[in-house]
Amino acid sequence: MFxxxxxxxxxxNPSKDLKRPRAExxxxxxxxxxxxxxxxxxPVTLALxxxxxxxxxxxxxxxxxLQYQFHDRSLLEEALTHQSFADAAASYQRLxxxxxxxxxxxxxxxxxxxxxxxxxxxxxxxxxxNISTEKLARVAVRHDFYPLLRxxxxxxxxxxxxxxxxxxxxxxxxxxxxxxxxSVVKAPKVxxxxxxxxxxxxxxxxxxxxxxxxxxxxxxxxxxITAETIDEQPVSTLHELCQKHGKVAQFKTWQKGGTxxxxxxxxxxLVGMGSSEQRxxxxxxxxxxxxxxxxxxxxxxxxxxxxxHVSGVEVGELRECKQKLxxxxxxxxxxxxxxxxxxxxxxxxxxxxxxxxxVQAQGHTYVTLGEPFSRVKDAENSGAQExxxxxxxxxxxxxE
Numbered sequence: 001m002f003x004x005x006x007x008x009x010x011x012x013n014p015s016k017d018l019k020r021p022r023a024e025x026x027x028x029x030x031x032x033x034x035x036x037x038x039x040x041x042x043p044v045t046l047a048l049x050x051x052x053x054x055x056x057x058x059x060x061x062x063x064x065x066l067q068y069q070f071h072d073r074s075l076l077e078e079a080l081t082h083q084s085f086a087d088a089a090a091s092y093q094r095l096x097x098x099x100x101x102x103x104x105x106x107x108x109x110x111x112x113x114x115x116x117x118x119x120x121x122x123x124x125x126x127x128x129x130n131i132s133t134e135k136l137a138r139v140a141v142r143h144d145f146y147p148l149l150r151x152x153x154x155x156x157x158x159x160x161x162x163x164x165x166x167x168x169x170x171x172x173x174x175x176x177x178x179x180x181x182x183s184v185v186k187a188p189k190v191x192x193x194x195x196x197x198x199x200x201x202x203x204x205x206x207x208x209x210x211x212x213x214x215x216x217x218x219x220x221x222x223x224x225i226t227a228e229t230i231d232e233q234p235v236s237t238l239h240e241l242c243q244k245h246g247k248v249a250q251f252k253t254w255q256k257g258g259t260x261x262x263x264x265x266x267x268x269x270l271v272g273m274g275s276s277e278q279r280x281x282x283x284x285x286x287x288x289x290x291x292x293x294x295x296x297x298x299x300x301x302x303x304x305x306x307x308x309h310v311s312g313v314e315v316g317e318l319r320e321c322k323q324k325l326x327x328x329x330x331x332x333x334x335x336x337x338x339x340x341x342x343x344x345x346x347x348x349x350x351x352x353x354x355x356x357x358x359v360q361a362q363g364h365t366y367v368t369l370g371e372p373f374s375r376v377k378d379a380e381n382s383g384a385q386e387x388x389x390x391x392x393x394x395x396x397x398x399x400e
Contacts, residue, residue: 048161050147058148062198065143068216070205079197082151082190092197095204099196102203103131106214110224118227128278129225134285136195137187139220141167145194155342155356158367159188166393186275186368186386195220234287241294242266249290251283256318256382257371262286266294273389289393321384322377325357328391335360337387339380342369350374357383359391366390 052058059076063069070076075095083091107127115123129135140146146160163186199217206212223229242249253262256275260282264272272290276282325337343354352372357380359366368390370382 048157049164051150052148055150061148062145066202066216068202070201072205075201075205076198079194079201080148080150082149082153082156084153084156085150092193095197095200096193097200098203099198099200100131102210102213103196103199106210107131109210110214110218115227122227125278125280126225126227129281130221132276132278132281133189133192134187134276134281135221135225136192137163137189138167139195140191143220145198146191149190149194155367156188156190158365159369160191162367162390163188163191234284234291238264238272238287238291238294241291251286253279253282259371264290266290273392275389318378318381318385321381321388325359325384325388328388329359329361332361334362337384339383341376343372345372353379355379355383357387359387361391 052061055077058080059070059073062076062080078090079092079095081091083093085091104127107130108123111118111123111126111130115126118126141164146164151157199213202216203210203213206216238249247266250265251262252265253260255261259275259277260279261275262273262279262282262285263270264286271293272286272288274282274285274287274289276285322337328334329336338358340356340358341353342356344351345354346352352374353376354370354372355376356367356369366387368383368386370379370384370386373379373382
């Protein structure tokens, strides 16, 4: 990894970039400007990602990391350009499309050759785990790719900064070596997109040579998830821990849009949460979250008495989450949640709304993004549900 040099990395100014206009009176509920009725957010204290303005240096860092010299550097510049960057002739979206497919094929070949006794179901699970958003996002964080990306999206910077901090916490908790992550902070898809786009840039530049692509990029994905490591640690540790205290751990999963959400209950008490595009990874993330909380000094009461919620922040069903978040903020004297309409898509008969939620708590500003729903209320509840998960993790870490 090549750290950002002070003279080339420019930090963003969140208090300036996140300034929102005042809403006009008479807005209809559910309209695009509805969220503007909320007061301006307080300045964000979270350290935001920098930006490498010298594009030659940005490209050189990737080449040094990969030990690969691009024949056409414009491919790399395209891979390092987000669609929000107005001056760009092209963004990474086309390359990301290719990268998603080619990494799937590269891992299919590798897993097929190295696991001669595994059936198609097990091979599919291994492939999904190795190219999941959570896995690829951590690749981007580990190799500091995001500051190399040309973009103009302060809210995206906030989410990436928030996720990066959660990954650092994993490392401090000695959890960073597990390949699938485990944080309840949702991995921003943009981080996985960057990795896929860079892989595609190499693939196109070497004239679509799959063997060469794997030789150049394989090290990025280490440790590669294997049949032996995909589920051995958090799930087995959780069950062993509960059995030792005469308790029973149960998993409950459900689909939310394209994401699987998993909860872990110990004798009816919620102790862990996780989510992923893949069910197996959601379960692993939830198990790790539960183990981390159960092993915490202040959290032993769940194992010994079964009383209370581990995190101090309860996450209920989707329809209850906005109210629960409001109640938690009042009880803990946190700022009132700010809901913002981020995206409105689809025809009039099938409109979808996507909301983010912002909360000032524990001296930090947290932002989460929900899933798209056809009803504004459901979209806001989805954002609130993600916020409750995040606050649950942060409260558990701080011991508040």
